[in-house]
Amino acid sequence: MKKVASFICKHKLFIVLCSLFALIPAVLGMQATKINYDILVYLPDDIETMKGQDILTEDFNMGSFSTVIVDGMKPKEILALEEEFKTIEGVEKAISVSDITGTTFPIQMLPENIAEKVSKGDSQLMLVTFHDSISSDETLAAVEQMRSITDKHCKIGGMSAMVLDTQQIADQEILIYIAAAVVLCLIVLMLSLDSWLAPLLLLGNIGLAILYNMGTNYFLGEISYITKAISAVLQLGVTTDFSIFLYHKYEKSKQLYATNNEAMSAAIQETTLSVAGSSFTTIAGFLTLCTMSLTLGADIGLVMAKGVIFGIFSVLVIFPAYLLLFDPLLQKTAHVKWLPSISRISDFTVKHYRKILLVFIILCVPALYGNANTEVYYNLNKSLPDDLSSSIANEELKETYHIVSPSIILVDDSLKPSEIEQLSKELNALDGIDMTLSSALFSEYGISESMLPQSIRSIYQNGDYQAILINSTYETATNELNAQIDEVNKIVKRYDAHGIVAGEGALMKDMVEIADHDFQVVNSISIAVILIIMIFVLKSFLLPIILVAVIEFAIMANMAISFYLGTTLPFIASIVIGTIQLGATIDYAILLTNNYLNLRKSGVEKKQAVGDALKESCDSIFVSALCFFAATCGVGFISKLDMIASICTLLSRGAIISMGTVMIILPALLIVFDKIVLKTTKGFKGGKQA
CATH class of the missing domain: 1.20.1640.10 (Multidrug efflux transporter AcrB transmembrane domain)
Known part of the structure; x- marks a missing residue:
């Protein structure tokens, strides 16, 4: 270690220049790193609900969907809006009851339990499906474009709208997080260190390590918005004490050695021995998050463990070079510790x-x-402000239409219409389920399959599967809904052993x-x-x-x-x-x-x-x-x-x-x-x- 420390001291200018040039690939890598805003994608791929999501994406071209509340629009205008939505890249279907009734047939002529679920007063529901997954760039861009088209006439609910709002808030706030952390840490360091310049060099050094860490996230493929938001401030908080330790050792060593290079070499060696054990425990603590089945843990753990490693490298290699180069200014800006x-x-x-x-x-x-x-919640809606567009839409869907936790049941295409009808009746009889939509329901009310547009038929039947849409009045991630999903699963398995309950409620369970x-x-x-x-x-x-x-x-x-x-x-x-x-x-x-x-x-x-x-x-x-x-x-x-x-x-x-x-x-x-x-x-x- 003595030779390494001597090399660092001897080539301090070279190290400083390399540290600055390394910022170029770091910044490029940081900008190219994909950020994921959907927590549900971190569920294991082999669970049944995730397989259901794959079937919806591949067989039904329905990687995700949004429920849109259309206010104060006539059937003709709603149909025109559907066509406009369909032109948006990423949108697969846009469907409303107007596709069945047309522009002249009154909605009130439909069976009451169908009519009341799709229309209230002068508002009406529209279902928009997307090719890709809930949080894909294409889906989020489509939701954003839908919002710009509809202006005040529509409210867009669903997971994708919620993910979009999360993305927008996180992107707006990330720089504020870092600025707040830097300013507050700077105040602490100004009060605790004996130089005006030392805190700036110390934070600048940690800033380099943070940028290197964020740049190398590119090789992980993508990171979560939570990791992006907290990794910088955590790395700053965790590795600051390493830098303070080196600075103090250097200041003490200068009183014992003839030259600054000798003093720094001794400080590097002593710091290496001192921080080795503590850094191992910190890195190990972060890496244990990788043992979580929810792979968000690995996402946070790997980035933070990597951040500590970059922090140690920066403290032992880069920070000494800067301290040696700016030593004269450190002495000129010295002050009493406050x-x-x-x-x-x-x-x-x-x-x-x-x-x-x-x-x-x-x-x-x-x-x-x-x-x-200590109580915890799992409902992702609760982590967002109430005044967001998605929160307002989801609340109105809940209060006005009682649409709280929609799910999609996938059963084999070979099931007979009579079996689908009986399955739907059993599901509808469960407490908390107030709507079951299937091809059998329309037949029950005299609406033959040939009377339905292809866009609607393809939602219920496609490829090797038939779909049944159900709505629960129970909140997602609650004991009531989880118990209800267990009952739904039991019923579905009696009709089809390979049947799957998919959707937000099942995923959150x-x-x-x-x-x-x-x-x-x-x-x-x-x-x-x-x-x-x-x-x-x-x-x-x-x-x-x-x-x-x-x-x-x-x-x-x-x-x-x-x-x-x-x-x-x-x-x-x-x-x-x-x-x-x-x-x-x-x-x-x-x-x-x-x-x-x-x-x-x-x-x-x-x-x-x-x-x-x-x-x-x-x-x-x-x-x-x-x-x-x-x-x-x-x-x-x-x-x-x-x-x-x-x-x-x-x-x-x-x-x-x-x-x-x-x-x-x-x-x-x-x-x-x-x-x-x-x-x-x-x-x-x-x-x-x-």
């Missing part, structure tokens, strides 16, 4: 460690209870089941992996258990606060928060523990060792936690997307809670378990220095 030291907390912690331990034990009860009872499983698995794996890594890093058996227990308590307390505040969280936040907070803040505990072990090895008594280790560590932990808080809290306040706002709010709060538990609870535990810790840690024998 952020007060909090090292006096060590005296309080050591003096009152028994009381702290008692309070910790008491607090475990509400933390466990609150964490276990799978999402609920998979997410619940992922929540249990990913947390267990992240704890196990980080424990194993820390056993090797700390060369101890008991210490990793204590450290993980402290951070897990912080995670439970963080989640419990949401429960006691009455906050319902989006499901993805509850899954990823534990793994990210554990991986990102365990570093605080490792830093304190390493200092404690070094002091104990040098023969310092346990209370004195814990107190001195805390004095040496607390300012670094404080600044690191403040930077993490600053990078994420702004996004939590700003974002209109609850999926993003909730994750960042939890992370910002989690950074402060983890800081508090490491500074107050961990020292108390180290004092209490000191003897056992020494017996189970390499380098000590019989509880004493080896």
Whole structure:
């Protein structure tokens, strides 16, 4: 490592120029990276509902559909609007009841249960189907063009409209997220560092690492909008402390070495050894998200793990070069640190460690209870503002037409009309289902197949399958709807063992089941992996258990606060928060523990060792936690997307809670378990220095 460090110092100008030239492919890669705004595509491909989506796309040319509410238009105008919609690239069909009644036949002449489902007052429903999937570029562009054509006459509901609104908000806000994170971190660094220029160099260095990370996302094919929105601020929050550590080591080394190059070489070597263990745990924490069945976890995990690697490379290679080149300006812009030291907390912690331990034990009860009872929601509509076009349309569909959770049942084409009719009747008899549309329904009311336009017939029958459209009045991702879908599946399987229930409701049911499983698995794996890594890093058996227990308590307390505040969280936040907070803040505990072990090895008594280790560590932990808080809290306040706002709010709060538990609870535990810790840690024998 010494040769590498010397090379970096000797060729600092070359490294700076390379870092700037590398921005060109990074920016190009970032612009070319496809962003996905549909969470449902991250469901496993082999589940039945996803196979149903493939059948709808390939056999029915219906990768997605939107329900359009047409206001104040006559049948002739509605038919003309249908034709205009059909000219839009990506639109397969545009169908309304006017295709059956024409311009002269009154809708009221249709059977009442059909008429009331397609028309209310001066408004009427239109079904628009799209060739491609819900979130494809072609489908989203088609929905956007439909909105521009219809102006105020129509409201477009459905998943694609919701995804389009999500895309537009996320694209508008992403730069604001980054700006807020940078400004708030800059304030923290200006107060905590001793130079006006150092924070700018530090943030500029991290900015390079973020751009490299975002540019290389191109090779992943695509990333989710959630990953895009939080990866930059998370990378900033997680890797800032590495840069601060190098800067402090460089400033101290300059007092010991004759030249700046020698001082920086020593700082690089010491920083490499110091951040190796903590960076491994952070990377491992992110990578455990890849074990989720919901592949959104892998999306976030890979990007963030890659971001930490780029951050470490940038800190150890690029940042030293910039510090050396701008060293004269660093000295000219020096100032006194304005952020007060909090090292006096060590005296309080050591003096009152028994009381702290008692309070910790008491607090475990509400933390466990609150964490276990925190409510989450799975309905994607709830993560969007109520004033969006899609939200307004979906709410009107629900209130006026009682269309809440439409689904499509796919059965074999060989089923007889009588069987389809009987199947439809059984489905319609279920509580919560108020509409069943099939070819048999029209026959029942004397509307023969030949009387229906081909555009309508092709919706119900195409290729090897027949389709039955059903509507549930239950909200998606609720226990009521999930139980209803189970009943629908049982009925369908009696008529066709290979029948499939497809659509948003069925997809969200799978999402609920998979997410619940992922929540249990990913947390267990992240704890196990980080424990194993820390056993090797700390060369101890008991210490990793204590450290993980402290951070897990912080995670439970963080989640419990949401429960006691009455906050319902989006499901993805509850899954990823534990793994990210554990991986990102365990570093605080490792830093304190390493200092404690070094002091104990040098023969310092346990209370004195814990107190001195805390004095040496607390300012670094404080600044690191403040930077993490600053990078994420702004996004939590700003974002209109609850999926993003909730994750960042939890992370910002989690950074402060983890800081508090490491500074107050961990020292108390180290004092209490000191003897056992020494017996189970390499380098000590019989509880004493080896």
